[in-house]
Amino acid sequence: MHIKVIKPGLATSVQDAGRNGYYHLGIPPSGALDQYSFRAANLLLGNAETAAVLECTLLGPQLQFSTACQIAICGAAMQPRINGQPQAVHQVLSIAAGDTLDFLPAAAGMRAYLAVSGGIDLPAVLDSRSTYALGGLGGYQGRCLQAGDILPLVAAPPTTAPVGRTLPAALQATLPRKAEVRVLPGLYAHRLCAESAARFYQDQWRVSSESDRIGYRLKGGAPLQFQPREAPFGAGADPSNIVDAGYPIGSIQVPSGKEPIILLRDAVSGGGYAMIGTVISADLDMVGQLQPNQGIMFTAVDMQQALQARQHYQAGLQQLRQALLDG
Amino acid sequence: MSIRYTFGGDEFLFAEISESMSLPAFFASMAITSKLRQLQWPGIVEICPANASFQLRFDPDILPAEQLLRQVQQLEQSLADSPQILDTRLVEIPVWYNDPWTREVGARFRQRHQDPQASDLEYAARVNGFASVDAFITAHSGSPWLVSMVGFVAGLPFMYQMVERDQQLQVPKYLSPRTATPRQTIGHGGCFACIYSVEGAGGYQMFGITPAPIYDPAQRQPYLADSMVLFRPGDLVRFKPIDQQQYQAAIQAVAEGRFALDIFPVRFSLPEFLANPEAYKQSLPGTHHAH
Numbered sequence: 189m190h191i192k193v194i195k196p197g198l199a200t201s202v203q204d205a206g207r208n209g210y211y212h213l214g215i216p217p218s219g220a221l222d223q224y225s226f227r228a229a230n231l232l233l234g235n236a237e238t239a240a241v242l243e244c245t246l247l248g249p250q251l252q253f254s255t256a257c258q259i260a261i262c263g264a265a266m267q268p269r270i271n272g273q274p275q276a277v278h279q280v281l282s283i284a285a286g287d288t289l290d291f292l293p294a295a296a297g298m299r300a301y302l303a304v305s306g307g308i309d310l311p312a313v314l315d316s317r318s319t320y321a322l323g324g325l326g327g328y329q330g331r332c333l334q335a336g337d338i339l340p341l342v343a344a345p346p347t348t349a350p351v352g353r354t355l356p357a358a359l360q361a362t363l364p365r366k367a368e369v370r371v372l373p374g375l376y377a378h379r380l381c382a383e384s385a386a387r388f389y390q391d392q393w394r395v396s397s398e399s400d401r402i403g404y405r406l407k408g409g410a411p412l413q414f415q416p417r418e419a420p421f422g423a424g425a426d427p428s429n430i431v432d433a434g435y436p437i438g439s440i441q442v443p444s445g446k447e448p449i450i451l452l453r454d455a456v457s458g459g460g461y462a463m464i465g466t467v468i469s470a471d472l473d474m475v476g477q478l479q480p481n482q483g484i485m486f487t488a489v490d491m492q493q494a495l496q497a498r499q500h501y502q503a504g505l506q507q508l509r510q511a512l513l514d515g
Numbered sequence: 516m517s518i519r520y521t522f523g524g525d526e527f528l529f530a531e532i533s534e535s536m537s538l539p540a541f542f543a544s545m546a547i548t549s550k551l552r553q554l555q556w557p558g559i560v561e562i563c564p565a566n567a568s569f570q571l572r573f574d575p576d577i578l579p580a581e582q583l584l585r586q587v588q589q590l591e592q593s594l595a596d597s598p599q600i601l602d603t604r605l606v607e608i609p610v611w612y613n614d615p616w617t618r619e620v621g622a623r624f625r626q627r628h629q630d631p632q633a634s635d636l637e638y639a640a641r642v643n644g645f646a647s648v649d650a651f652i653t654a655h656s657g658s659p660w661l662v663s664m665v666g667f668v669a670g671l672p673f674m675y676q677m678v679e680r681d682q683q684l685q686v687p688k689y690l691s692p693r694t695a696t697p698r699q700t701i702g703h704g705g706c707f708a709c710i711y712s713v714e715g716a717g718g719y720q721m722f723g724i725t726p727a728p729i730y731d732p733a734q735r736q737p738y739l740a741d742s743m744v745l746f747r748p749g750d751l752v753r754f755k756p757i758d759q760q761q762y763q764a765a766i767q768a769v770a771e772g773r774f775a776l777d778i779f780p781v782r783f784s785l786p787e788f789l790a791n792p793e794a795y796k797q798s799l800p801g802t803h804h805a806h
Contacts, residue, residue: 208560208561208572209560209561210744211561211563211572211666212548212561212562212563212564212665212666212748213665213666213669213670213742213744213747214665214666214667214668214669214670214671214712214744215669215670215744313732314743320669322668322669322713322715323668323669323670323712323713323730323732324713324732325669325732325743326732330732372522372523372524372525374521374522374523374529375521375523375529420533420534420535420536421535421536421537421680421706422535422536422566422567422675422705422706422707423534423535423536423705424687424688424704424705425687430534431533431534431535431536431566431567431568432565432566432664432667432673432707433529433531433565433566433567433568433570433664434529434563434565434568434569434570434664434666436523436524436526436527436529436570436572437524437526437527437572438523438524438526439523439524439527456666456667456668457563457666457667457668458563458565458664458666458667459667460704460705463523466522466523466524466527467524468524468525469524469525469526491522491525491580494524494525495525495575495580498525498575498576502576
């Protein structure tokens, strides 16, 4: 009962809902960057909602299954092929023993979630099967997959959904060409010059190729000016420096005012750069689905709007559960 | 001290105690976050003290943002006059200063350094006014450090030296970060020392290397049996210079999973320390007291 990795793909890792309670030791939450699509893949298949899946990035892996099982793929539009035959995403697919699965490059979105009936059977580390590659922790040997890896599968899946069951289009994550991401300004935003503080939300940004699960780096907007100041003791000379502090997940830092970085679920937990705001929780999934060079713009919102968006996101998850748990 | 509160999106409350680093600011951060850990308010997901700030991750569906802010502000008031005492421990970390690995990596990244002609140690000694590298190492290892934050990556301690401000060792970070730093390198940036817990990028100056793993998901050393991360905010650290022979013996013990660290319980009083740092540091336990 296992999957053999023939080709690892660009960056394929085992992920689940992530781990909490260790951020003060520098261990970030990790977990699927697009939590909605990860849950959708599991629910579609009849798995526990947070069973461990494979997060496949832009160029998917080639995998061989030792045993018959069912799979479902949600998130990025990375068309799967079984033994070379094209298949659909957002659908329960049947795998026979010996079958090979591979993917076409993502036509839209950045990360596809491959759920396998029952889930991937790896030990939880600090309460999660998610991979934190920087710390060599969790998942498969604490790293992205490599050719030749053998992933054990849960031997007897509790229940399985009927082959062909499809996630309704209305319940599929949207993969916009141009992302509009909502940000709650704050943290050290008061240290920006007024013009920069406003300009950040007017500029067109592009996702840099130096973007990964730790953070997304952005290009294309005007450099940000920080107000001149006398450096506080221990902060460092650059006006973008602060005395090293904790970084919220989703926070946006701008080292030397040049290229903003949005921290994601494998974040470095703290450091010495001023953060100017935080992507609201409802929009973090979307950031993780952006490809290099895709456009991104930011909208400033207040806490009330952030909480409304959060409710809307949770209502969407609730709809997903209702549609798939009863179906 | 007036704390500045600000929200990091809908799930983080960030509290800046002071813009500049100081021991009283760190103690305020520890007092509030330690109390929060005891109180176990439902809806608090992460409690992260830092050098002169702290942040909380919370679930606004369980604990509304404004309510959390009010409660933390009340807690801040109630703790304003609490005794600045920390029940903690002192950990002795053996260091091979000026070791061949950090020297080699330093040489490889000279073009990213302020002073390409000098080594990191030579540069640090010079900008801090020491006549020699040895004198700098004596100052670095001569006074204990306080772990004022754990993070960046898993298990990495930031440490603040327990000396008067005019004796703080200060060294700028590299002009641009290296793409490589050996695991367990003793680093320094600004006024903070660190120990790189994993191999990887880094911008701090490199002074030496410790044989002691400080982060290990496999928990192979006895002192990592309870936690894969050695350090906690509030730990005291003393660097103990060792030579090549001692380093190699330690590496052998590490390989066999039987390496031991000297760790002493300490009740640290900030007022007593501030009243006379030199005398206080002599009163701390440690293997430097030759019996």
